[in-house]
Amino acid sequence: MPAAPAPPLELATFAVRDVAAGAETALRDGVLTVDVPGLEASVAGEPGLLGMTVHLVRPGESVRVLNVLDAVEPAVKTDEPETTFPGAVGALAVAGTGRTHRLDGAAVLATADFFSAYDVTALDVYPDGDSFVDMAGPAAGLAYWSATPNVVLSFTCDAEAPPAEADASIRRTTLRVARDLAATTLAAPPEHLEPLDLPAVQSDLPRVCVILQVASEGPLVDTYLYGRALRGLVPTLLDPREVLDGALTAGQYDWAGVRDPTYFFQRSSLLRELLRRHGADLCFCGVILTLAYLPSAVDKERSALMAAKLARQAGADAAVLTTFQSGNSHTDTVLTCRACERMGIRTVLLLAETNGGLTDHVPEADCIVSVGNEEELVSEWRPERVVGGERTWTGRPADDAGPVPAVAYLGSLCQMGDMRMRAVSW
Amino acid sequence: MMIGTNRTVRGVAVTNPVGEPSLGGEDERALRRRIVERAVAMLATDVEPKTVWEGRT
Amino acid sequence: MKVVHYVNQFFAGLGGEDAAGTEPVRLEGAVGPGKGLGLEVAVTLACGDDYFGEHEEGALARLLRWLDEEQPDVLICGPSFGSGRYGYACGSFAREAARRGVPAVCGMHPESPGVLAAEGAAYVVPTDVKVTGMRDALPRMAALARRLASGETLGPPDQEGYLPRGVRRNEIAERTGAQRAVDLLLAKLAGDVRTEVTATFDDVPPPPPVADMSNATVALVTESGLVPRGNPDRLESNRAHAWMSYPLEGLDGFDVADWETVHGGYDTSVANADPDRLVPLDAVRRLVAEGSIGSLHETLYTTTGNSTPVATAAKFGQEIAQRLREAGIQAVILTGT
Numbered sequence: 001m002p003a004a005p006a007p008p009l010e011l012a013t014f015a016v017r018d019v020a021a022g023a024e025t026a027l028r029d030g031v032l033t034v035d036v037p038g039l040e041a042s043v044a045g046e047p048g049l050l051g052m053t054v055h056l057v058r059p060g061e062s063v064r065v066l067n068v069l070d071a072v073e074p075a076v077k078t079d080e081p082e083t084t085f086p087g088a089v090g091a092l093a094v095a096g097t098g099r100t101h102r103l104d105g106a107a108v109l110a111t112a113d114f115f116s117a118y119d120v121t122a123l124d125v126y127p128d129g130d131s132f133v134d135m136a137g138p139a140a141g142l143a144y145w146s147a148t149p150n151v152v153l154s155f156t157c158d159a160e161a162p163p164a165e166a167d168a169s170i171r172r173t174t175l176r177v178a179r180d181l182a183a184t185t186l187a188a189p190p191e192h193l194e195p196l197d198l199p200a201v202q203s204d205l206p207r208v209c210v211i212l213q214v215a216s217e218g219p220l221v222d223t224y225l226y227g228r229a230l231r232g233l234v235p236t237l238l239d240p241r242e243v244l245d246g247a248l249t250a251g252q253y254d255w256a257g258v259r260d261p262t263y264f265f266q267r268s269s270l271l272r273e274l275l276r277r278h279g280a281d282l283c284f285c286g287v288i289l290t291l292a293y294l295p296s297a298v299d300k301e302r303s304a305l306m307a308a309k310l311a312r313q314a315g316a317d318a319a320v321l322t323t324f325q326s327g328n329s330h331t332d333t334v335l336t337c338r339a340c341e342r343m344g345i346r347t348v349l350l351l352a353e354t355n356g357g358l359t360d361h362v363p364e365a366d367c368i369v370s371v372g373n374e375e376e377l378v379s380e381w382r383p384e385r386v387v388g389g390e391r392t393w394t395g396r397p398a399d400d401a402g403p404v405p406a407v408a409y410l411g412s413l414c415q416m417g418d419m420r421m422r423a424v425s426w
Numbered sequence: 427m428m429i430g431t432n433r434t435v436r437g438v439a440v441t442n443p444v445g446e447p448s449l450g451g452e453d454e455r456a457l458r459r460r461i462v463e464r465a466v467a468m469l470a471t472d473v474e475p476k477t478v479w480e481g482r483t
Numbered sequence: 484m485k486v487v488h489y490v491n492q493f494f495a496g497l498g499g500e501d502a503a504g505t506e507p508v509r510l511e512g513a514v515g516p517g518k519g520l521g522l523e524v525a526v527t528l529a530c531g532d533d534y535f536g537e538h539e540e541g542a543l544a545r546l547l548r549w550l551d552e553e554q555p556d557v558l559i560c561g562p563s564f565g566s567g568r569y570g571y572a573c574g575s576f577a578r579e580a581a582r583r584g585v586p587a588v589c590g591m592h593p594e595s596p597g598v599l600a601a602e603g604a605a606y607v608v609p610t611d612v613k614v615t616g617m618r619d620a621l622p623r624m625a626a627l628a629r630r631l632a633s634g635e636t637l638g639p640p641d642q643e644g645y646l647p648r649g650v651r652r653n654e655i656a657e658r659t660g661a662q663r664a665v666d667l668l669l670a671k672l673a674g675d676v677r678t679e680v681t682a683t684f685d686d687v688p689p690p691p692p693v694a695d696m697s698n699a700t701v702a703l704v705t706e707s708g709l710v711p712r713g714n715p716d717r718l719e720s721n722r723a724h725a726w727m728s729y730p731l732e733g734l735d736g737f738d739v740a741d742w743e744t745v746h747g748g749y750d751t752s753v754a755n756a757d758p759d760r761l762v763p764l765d766a767v768r769r770l771v772a773e774g775s776i777g778s779l780h781e782t783l784y785t786t787t788g789n790s791t792p793v794a795t796a797a798k799f800g801q802e803i804a805q806r807l808r809e810a811g812i813q814a815v816i817l818t819g820t
Contacts, residue, residue, distance in 0.1 A: 124750040270661035296439040348668040361682035369664045370679040417660030423651035432689035445760025462766040
């Protein structure tokens with residue numbers, strides 16, 4: 001790390017074991033009560049939206065949540081709550097230092113049926129595929145939030161407004177609700193306080209960085225850093241704690257299983273693992289943010305070289321390369337792998353598979369983690385209730401969709417490695 | 427290069443492999459013709475496996 | 484347990500290369516290597532290697548009809564060792580049988596084209612490349628066949644002695660992908676390189692160059708999703724189930740009024756303003772007129788290469804190549820996005 005490292009991030013965690021509707025929004029004895037009418041009314045005046053319906057869903061209930069755009073962990077900055085999710089909904093401040101209160105065990109899920117409201121295919125690049133979270137049934141192990149009680153914000157878009165406007169309001173509202181739910185703990189003494197620190201360490205430990213890939217091709221398929229869409233991003237060095245503390249937010253709604261919801265930026269198993277092992281068997285020397293889906297071979301090559309160069313500048317001996325979505329982005333990942341390896345930076349890649357295939361490869365990619373096969377079908381399930389829409393993206397009834405591929409489940413094959421799924425050869 | 431195609435001519439971009447909208451008109455058509463001429467030449471050339479030629483120059 | 488065994492003309496005792504054109508034949512009981520299986524073979528089916536290769540559809544239809552009449556518990560094909568044509572026939576027949584509910588076992592060298600032809604539907608026991616591997620191959624094939632016939636579900640390939648079927652199955656690991664990644668990276672730094680995925684890409688040697696392009700017929704093929712406007716045959720924007728062909732007669736270029744792309748994997752606005760940016764029909768016509776290219780094949784082959792499983796894409800490629808070969812095409816310009 002550089003000579004003046006940032007002050008530590010202190011996470012105070014409050015456990016939630018259930019959600020319930022109640023007269024006021026509060027957290028008591030592990031139960032998060034939500035003033036549903038008050039919450040629903042709070043969206044009035046947001047451009048591009050006709051309304052929002054709040055549903056509370058619990059693990060084990062026969063409910064399928066569909067058209068899930070994002071999952072967010074309730075979090076709030078204690079010293080300046082108004083800077084929570086800086087730039088995205090909060091006032092600007094550098095994320096990743098100071099104290100943050102978070103609710104563990106409950107999530108805010110945002111849903112909206114863009115396909116019903118708009119001709120989404122008119123966008124230059126538009127999202128594809130279903131996005132489910134099943135609270136029970138054969139797929140209950142696939143989406144992380146099948147196992148958490150969730151506050152579902154189901155948005156109704158104004159078909160007269162541009163979809164980008166509706167989406168901006170959806171993201172802003174979802175992050176605001178996540179902040180306000182966590183803000184119910186501001187007066188409470190922290191139950192569990194954990195410093196995330198990156199002190200200087202002895203020099204013979206291997207220096208490891210993360211090259212974190214995101215995609216940002218336009219409205220509904222963007223990722224945001226401090227509230228700014230990342231189209232045109234040049235590889236950029238971040239402190240991992242910025243990522244964990246709300247600097248990075250999601251707005252990319254393509255193929256649910258192979259993208260990173262905001263929740264996984266906040267909770268990243270990869271960043272947490274490297275922070276845990278910092279000083280023990282490695283030195284965690286930074287996160288380099290890069291873009292996928294760069295449009296030409298030259299753009300891809302340039303980005304790969306610059307990411308590898310930044311890794312070298314950060315003193316990295318090795319890098320973990322994550323991927324966002326699949327297909328074209330796999331080329332970005334393997335080119336970055338090759339650029340790193342040619343500079344002597346050893347790599348491991350996280351990739352999702354499609355029926356045994358990888359879309360692209362370089363000989364240097366000799367160490368790959370599989371996060372699973374996108375195409376594998378989950379047997380059909382007929383839930384009693386659906387939330388967030390009536391029909392799937394392919395036009396089937398949501399409660400009778402037949403067998404569903406793994407990639408339709410939000411975050412199921414997240415290539416930052418937050419889930420435990422992998423594919424093995426048979 | 428990567429996955430093993432033996433004769434590849436590098437085109438312009440994902441969205442327009444044999445086009446360049448910023449040129450347009452006769453200039454764009456000339457560029458497209460140049461890329462195709464490279465392809466024709468490559469088809470008539472003995473190559474090592476996985477060879478990539480530039481299309482635009 | 485009822486067993487049907489498939490062999491080629493040589494192992495059926497019908498002759499050598501001279502009999503490679505033998506049509507499918509049905510023989511009672513075990514024949515040739517079938518006698519060494521240690522199982523009771525009810526029926527042996529045989530076919531000439533050349534006949535199968537040249538009349539695949541018809542040969543398969545006949546073989547499958549006999550199979551259907553017999554209703555066996557298992558089909559055993561080969562062993563075909565290193566043989567290309569015999570291996571391909573074994574793999575193809577085994578695949579079709581398995582897809583119709585008859586478990587099938589083959590025995591062949593891991594690099595035989597029959598392994599790919601089996602498409603993971605049948606179980607392939609790896610053998611030596613030479614026929615001298617017969618005594619080793621037969622009991623291993625028979626053991627697997629016996630278990631499949633009894634309805635047993637087999638374990639993973641490395642434990643049970645068959646080649647991975649190209650099936651990747653999801654399972655829940657003990658640790659997250661991220662944790663496994665950090666472990667693997669540190670192991671790699673210590674010199675122990677391991678991977679959870681092995682990329683298998685074909686190594687195809689480059690075909691020799693075209694002797695004279697000014698006399699050659701060139702075909703245009705694309706995965707850019709280019710179709711006649713209105714997409715009459717409903718080509719998908721991703722996960723295409725088929726490729727399509729459209730006539731190019733009389734066209735000097737792709738007019739925006741008549742053509743569009745339906746590909747869902749990239750921003751199509753640039754291409755839809757001028758579809759020649761995807762497939763250079765106008766440039767090729769010009770080069771034909773000037774004599775640099777002999778002629779243009781008057782059919783466009785097109786599909787959408789977006790989220791296509793690798794095996795499907797390979798099949799499309801093989802099918803289109805077959806068509807082009809039949810049409811006498813010497814060279815292809817394939818555009819990708």
